Amino acid sequence: MNKVIECVPNISEGRDADKIKTIAGVIERPGARLLDLSSDPNHNRTVITLAGEPQAVAEAAFDVARAAIASIDLTHHHGEHPRMGAVDVIPFIPVGGVTMAECCEIAEQVGKRIGQELNVPVYLYAESARVPQRRMLPTIREGEFEGFAEKIKDPAWQPDFGPAERHPTAGCVAVGARNFLIAYNIDLDTSDVTIASRIAKTMRESSGGLMNVQARGIFLEDKQRAQVSMNILNFATTPLCRVFELVKMEAARYGVGIVNSELIGLAPAQAFMDVASYYLQLPGLSRDALVETRIYE
Amino acid sequence: MNKVIECVPNISEGRDADKIKTIAGVIERPGARLLDLSSDPNHNRTVITLAGEPQAVAEAAFDVARAAIASIDLTHHHGEHPRMGAVDVIPFIPVGGVTMAECCEIAEQVGKRIGQELNVPVYLYAESARVPQRRMLPTIREGEFEGFAEKIKDPAWQPDFGPAERHPTAGCVAVGARNFLIAYNIDLDTSDVTIASRIAKTMRESSGGLMNVQARGIFLEDKQRAQVSMNILNFATTPLCRVFELVKMEAARYGVGIVNSELIGLAPAQAFMDVASYYLQLPGLSRDALVETRIYE
Incomplete structure (x- = not known):
């Protein structure tokens, strides 16, 4: 099925x-x-x-x-x-x-x-x-x-x-x-929210960044840290790995690193298979390769 | 469940x-x-x-x-x-x-x-x-x-x-x-099988490499390419990303790159969640974050 x-x-x-x-x-x-x-x-x-x-x-x-x-x-x-x-x-x-x-x-x-x-x-x-x-x-x-x-x-x-x-x-x-929306945030190694906002501007579709990405810079009070907070509106055309690597690249412009990223809510398995496929150079990796997919579907 | x-x-x-x-x-x-x-x-x-x-x-x-x-x-x-x-x-x-x-x-x-x-x-x-x-x-x-x-x-x-x-x-x-066995191969950008064999030796447990890894170098006739062919006997302690990055590091010693990697058969979803967790710096990412897990289990 x-x-x-x-x-x-x-x-x-x-x-x-x-x-x-x-x-x-x-x-x-x-x-x-x-x-x-x-x-x-x-x-x-x-x-x-x-x-x-x-x-x-x-x-x-x-x-x-x-x-x-x-x-x-x-x-x-x-x-x-x-x-x-x-x-x-x-x-x-x-x-x-x-x-x-x-x-x-x-x-x-x-x-x-x-x-x-x-x-x-x-x-x-x-x-x-x-x-x-x-x-x-x-x-x-x-x-x-x-x-x-x-x-x-x-x-x-x-x-x-x-x-x-x-x-x-x-x-x-x-x-x-409509497409599945993935809520995905990246925490920066800085408390300067203006850096997160500038990175967000380079990322989002509405200001000339990546298609299917909404992004804004926010300040996390509890962690005293700046975050690029994003919605990815089409993970198939705009995979998480591309979003992550572009934020990392732009953060480097300010000498800022990434502390961690964060998924809000759930996401489809294929979103992570796409990430593994990129980094492991494993072409065509899909959820059909999962034991779980074979059991349940 | x-x-x-x-x-x-x-x-x-x-x-x-x-x-x-x-x-x-x-x-x-x-x-x-x-x-x-x-x-x-x-x-x-x-x-x-x-x-x-x-x-x-x-x-x-x-x-x-x-x-x-x-x-x-x-x-x-x-x-x-x-x-x-x-x-x-x-x-x-x-x-x-x-x-x-x-x-x-x-x-x-x-x-x-x-x-x-x-x-x-x-x-x-x-x-x-x-x-x-x-x-x-x-x-x-x-x-x-x-x-x-x-x-x-x-x-x-x-x-x-x-x-x-x-x-x-x-x-x-x-x-x-017993643990799930993942059959995982990495193709090198060389036809010299001795390089694959030397990398395999650095990788496998039996010759002082990574625990839970069996590895050998083989020559792929059809592609005229050398491959590091591996079994990973415990993907939780020895994740795919570590295996991939170590092979890449050792291949660089010979000026050789990785063309692609390959999964033989199926693998559990968590094996790929571990990969995404590492590269996206997304701590604690597990199959519980998948829509599919929530539906079927």
Whole structure:
């Protein structure tokens, strides 16, 4: 099989623990597993992480959407985080043995079912977007739940699936495929945060650095140390080893070394196979060479 | 859970495809999977690789032993490979999230059952050996099936489990825990095999090099290139990155570079996490940081 995807539905409920538990409780089944549940009461929002085989994850994601749409009423919702739906966004993410195109198919399948069976308007976003202005979630979400009563009547904001009017309590939802995001930080052997900021500037896509890299310099109070804090938006085209070596190279400009690097959260096995492949000069090394892959997939 | 072990029973049948299929057919069950079946007609021997959760693998290994003992008659067995039993050796190997001590417990459990329920004498070997002279399989196997009719009467060769006489058709069996063996080769940018042999000598334990490394220099006819061909017997204490960097360092003595390295067969994920941990200066990086580990274990 060798196909693993992740799905990270964001639901607009971050306070009612029972309700959150009920919604997340629909996930577990053969082939799909709940990995993480992260609620923020101020945002009044919960980030659910599930993963497993594509079809099982697709069905679990649909069931999450159904449960959220049935129980969350946005007419009474307040929170700091912008939102347009009871289930606000459902990204599908390739982890291993699966292409972005396959994740797009899953997103279309789930989006279509949400539109048809749950009567909620669906916008395909990110890699699944059919038009450029639907690639970025903030652009779609502009106006939020309240504004969509009118926004959806604009021909430019006809949904991709489902009815052409906002669901009275559940709003609308963005569904799409995107890459796995790796949160990766590098601690420098200096307390001078301006050095970290200058290195971050050379690294990030937005200021002419590496594609698929977001970076900023921060100061770690506890360690009294500067850090280059990064998101890597596509580890396949921009592997961790290239990011690490470029930061090391730029730090050397200031006579600064690297103390250590740090992974926040989880990452797909292939991200580290790519690192080992580079440094060991071992071409084509993939997760298929792992005993674990052969056992479980 | 997070516990994965491998088991590699060697059975003394490498010709009768139906019989081999029947024996290997007892393996698959929830938690245990047949990964590989490799028969050699000249050796008249089959190497079976299974893996999964410790308890499921233990039960599958016992079932393989029972099936082999029931159907293989060593009084009629001929082959180039030395052998003392219908099932000749059953090693249990930690892959991930499991200690050598736990694999030793599994080996004892399976060995005890083979002795008591199948009436076959069992020698605990490798890391499970209770006395030093039972660590090495060739020492135990000396005399082979035929010689064990007498050898087993020697008080020094009393079995650890089971009857104190050779099973009439199935002989006896070695059961024990050992480390995962990684077969790892490094190709040099030279056709001079004497350079590969000299590097191999500096690398291997037996001539004063790195512990847990076996190495030799060979010439690759097809590529007209010299190679340092190695077995790494304990990747936890002797990680791939250290082996690679030391070969690179020694090759530099001759003005020779590394073209590429190569993994033969499979390896546990942790072996590559250790490599990434070293080069990325990312302390404590383990397979627990993988999405895949969180899904499947």
